[in-house]
Amino acid sequence: MAQSDFLYPENPKRRQEVNRLHQQLLDCLSDSFHATNKLIVVLNGHLGCRLAAIEMQRDGTIKENCDIIIHAVTKIQKELQKVDAALKDKLEPTLYRKLQDVKERETEKIAIVQKVISVILGEATSAASAVAVKLVGSNITTGIINKLVTVLAQIGASLLGSIGVAVLGLGIDMIFRAILGAVEKTQLQTAIKSYEKHLVEFKSASEKYNKAITEVTNTVEYQMK
Secondary structure (H helix, E strand, O other): OOOOHHHHOOHHHHHHHHOOOOHHHHHHHHHHHHHHHHHHHHHHEEEEEOOOOOOOOOOOOOHHHHHHHHHHHHHHHHHHHHHHHHHHOOHHHHHHHHHHHHHHOOOHHHHHHHHOOHHHHHOOOOOOHHHHHHHHHOOOOHHHHHHHHHHHHHHHHHHOOOOEHHHHHOOOOOHOOOHHHHHHHHHHHHHHHHHHHHHHHHHHHHHHHHHHHHHHHHHHHHHOO
16 A cells, blocks of 8 residues: 555545546447447448557557547548438439438338439449448437547546556556656545546447447448448
8 A cells, every 4th residue: 555545545445546547438448349340340341441440558648549430430431421311312312311210211212312323333232222321321420429429528528538558467557657646635626526427428428339330231231231
């Protein structure tokens, strides 16, 4: 036990709490990396994209890893915007509006896209229309992805951003450079509040993002049967 812990006996518990919250943040980051790569596989396989897979940098900081995801999903959005623009150009205005109508049945939307998707992609798989409908004719590219990007940017800009991803193996003291006494107490309390604040939003954004991508991949698997 550090000497300062005799004066501030709650500090060890605070360090453990920071450890726990840090692991939760890493889990959310890891899930977002995994979901993004699943989406990249679908886009490359069915919409003719050439997106590179991403990898979590274990020797990097939280900010660096947040930036990797942000960069990847921004590229994904640009690719989907190209598909959206092509659909808008090839479809009659009334048919294109149906794609954006949340009340329209998904099967009807897929039938609409199937009329022109091969013209856009050259040769299209049977699942390409369903993927286009799921991603272009929904709020995945706008609401869900934009929210994830916003939260990741906020985390990167916070005091958590400079913390290394792999600090757990080195001990929590490495995070705060063994700050002692009341200063450490304040720093730990500040860190806990920061983790808790960002994790609430990140968990929500990450879960919605992962769910949306799972729906896309499930649709592809159904179409491929």
